[in-house]
Amino acid sequence: MSNFVKMKSITIKKPLKLDCGKEISNFPLAYETYGNLNEKKDNAILIFHALTGDQFASDINPVTNKEGWWNYAVGPGKAFDTEKFFVICANVIGGCMGSYGPGTIDPVTNKPIGTNFPVITINDMVNAQYKLLDHFKIEKLFAVAGGSMGGMQVLQFVSNFPNKSKVALPIACTASHSAQNIAFNELGRQAIMSDINWKNGLYDGKKFNPDKGLAVARMAAHITYLSKKGLQEKFGRNLQERSDLKFGFDADFQIESYLRYQGSVFVDRFDANSYLYITRAMDYFDLTKQYDGNLSKAFKDSKTKFFIISFTSDWLYPTSENKDIVIALNAIGSDVGFVEIKTDKGHDSFLLDVPDFLSTIKNYLNTTYLNINERRI
Amino acid sequence: MKEEFKVISELVDEKSRVLDVGCGDGILMEYLSKNKVVDVRGLEISKEKVKKCLSNGLSVVEGDAEHDLKQFPDLSFDYVILSQTLQAFMSPENVIKDLLRVGKKVIVTIPNFGHWKVRVDLLFKGEMPITKNLPYEWYNTPNLHMCTIQDFYNFCNSKGISIFKTISLNGKKTSKITSSNLKFKNLISELGIFLLEK
Numbered sequence: 311m312s313n314f315v316k317m318k319s320i321t322i323k324k325p326l327k328l329d330c331g332k333e334i335s336n337f338p339l340a341y342e343t344y345g346n347l348n349e350k351k352d353n354a355i356l357i358f359h360a361l362t363g364d365q366f367a368s369d370i371n372p373v374t375n376k377e378g379w380w381n382y383a384v385g386p387g388k389a390f391d392t393e394k395f396f397v398i399c400a401n402v403i404g405g406c407m408g409s410y411g412p413g414t415i416d417p418v419t420n421k422p423i424g425t426n427f428p429v430i431t432i433n434d435m436v437n438a439q440y441k442l443l444d445h446f447k448i449e450k451l452f453a454v455a456g457g458s459m460g461g462m463q464v465l466q467f468v469s470n471f472p473n474k475s476k477v478a479l480p481i482a483c484t485a486s487h488s489a490q491n492i493a494f495n496e497l498g499r500q501a502i503m504s505d506i507n508w509k510n511g512l513y514d515g516k517k518f519n520p521d522k523g524l525a526v527a528r529m530a531a532h533i534t535y536l537s538k539k540g541l542q543e544k545f546g547r548n549l550q551e552r553s554d555l556k557f558g559f560d561a562d563f564q565i566e567s568y569l570r571y572q573g574s575v576f577v578d579r580f581d582a583n584s585y586l587y588i589t590r591a592m593d594y595f596d597l598t599k600q601y602d603g604n605l606s607k608a609f610k611d612s613k614t615k616f617f618i619i620s621f622t623s624d625w626l627y628p629t630s631e632n633k634d635i636v637i638a639l640n641a642i643g644s645d646v647g648f649v650e651i652k653t654d655k656g657h658d659s660f661l662l663d664v665p666d667f668l669s670t671i672k673n674y675l676n677t678t679y680l681n682i683n684e685r686r687i
Numbered sequence: 688m689k690e691e692f693k694v695i696s697e698l699v700d701e702k703s704r705v706l707d708v709g710c711g712d713g714i715l716m717e718y719l720s721k722n723k724v725v726d727v728r729g730l731e732i733s734k735e736k737v738k739k740c741l742s743n744g745l746s747v748v749e750g751d752a753e754h755d756l757k758q759f760p761d762l763s764f765d766y767v768i769l770s771q772t773l774q775a776f777m778s779p780e781n782v783i784k785d786l787l788r789v790g791k792k793v794i795v796t797i798p799n800f801g802h803w804k805v806r807v808d809l810l811f812k813g814e815m816p817i818t819k820n821l822p823y824e825w826y827n828t829p830n831l832h833m834c835t836i837q838d839f840y841n842f843c844n845s846k847g848i849s850i851f852k853t854i855s856l857n858g859k860k861t862s863k864i865t866s867s868n869l870k871f872k873n874l875i876s877e878l879g880i881f882l883l884e885k
Contacts, residue, residue, distance in 0.1 A: 615746065617741065617746075636748055636758070637758040640748070640758045640759055640760075641759075641760055642760075643704075643760070643763050645728070645746050646728075646746060646748060647737075647740075647741050647745070647747050647748060648737075648747075648748040648749055648750075649734060649737045649738055649747075649749045650734065650749055651734075652734060666738060669742070670738045670741050670742055673741075673742030673743070673744075674741050674742060674744060677743055677744030678744040681744050
């Protein structure tokens, strides 16, 4: 699906040892950049994408021809101001936008790797993306940022590389995937794996793909990204292009039609196996467990300045779980700011035009950049 | 800048770690970090104010002192500051205990309910006093536990809290409060500023 657009990528030659025990080497990591790296190379921000994101955070995504997933936040004069900062965003390994993933063609069989792809973790994703610092010869990033799974990568990045970023912005995320999070992901995976076209993950990626299963997975997940109030206000019990119920199973209600549409457009841009691998990586994410049940230990060597944001109506990664990260940081005297933004837009808030959220990030980054330079921290 | 903040910042040693509880817009935090080069953090309950602080690059955590002070380890700050907020808590006694646990030293400022204008209002008007520092009506005031400088002084003594310094603020005038002039200062001070230690 991404074969016809020229994308930037690096080839990671050295073997990368994965958490599952396997090693991968000579693999591609696709990325995109916005803005310019300054002479001092102190204005770089590495942005991590969420489950279904990719490297095209801003502008028009050349593959889908739609706006980048974080177009509200990344661009000239925006929250991550590309007139000031050099924004780098990579497609995670396991993804399907040019980075090494289950959709990558195996040169031996000339078929997609499929489920022969190794199970990867958030840690593996972050370790692969770290190579971008070498590529750009950046000694230290100004910031790492991301929402949802992107936020998990932010946390993992700081714990793996304690002094490689001055600022960290984990947004609407968690340090440990909850039973509810795992449950929803499992629902999505089961939908994909029950699709007759999935074929144990060895579908050819051309004619017959597990599109139905992937669409259902997306529909289920999409509900978790919205709030009950948001859904009720947007759709209520409104009917879809009809004046009365039809006593059948077509999409009578607007919400049904909306979800069906979300499912159908998703399969055009996303690979079902990638969905399995990435949700698995999220489920395996438990930074607290990585540090023997003490989350503070993950950050004890870091001087990174944290700014954590949650949303009132986000029930997928609720404020309490974001606050656990704040508490862990305060317990070791780390530099941390935290705010819960009031919005009805649910977990999706971090991707949407929520002015309070965007302006606070913008001002925080701009002021902090100046402060750090003045004080030469 | 408020006179009160100047007095507070004079009590803070340079290069110390400070937690401003109920930091509001972060004006004191900013003043401290610009003039004293201290490592300063804030805790604030109002979302609007937290956003303002963060927009200015200040490390402020949204939270309520009555619940969220718990997350700070013992003696993790050189100073913990509580400016004109004590009276708004459900349990001022517990908050003071927590402040003294978290901070090596604690600076508390009290809007003085013993000021003569307050007393005169109540005595002659027979109505709950409204002043510059206490601008609310009785039915909408967030101030649940008003006290006088003398009350707080007595409280500290009865709880075994050491008072290092007590400063009276009246307009722009500051003066020392001692056990011998306490009754008089309690009459003329708008604000009492206390430097405490466990």
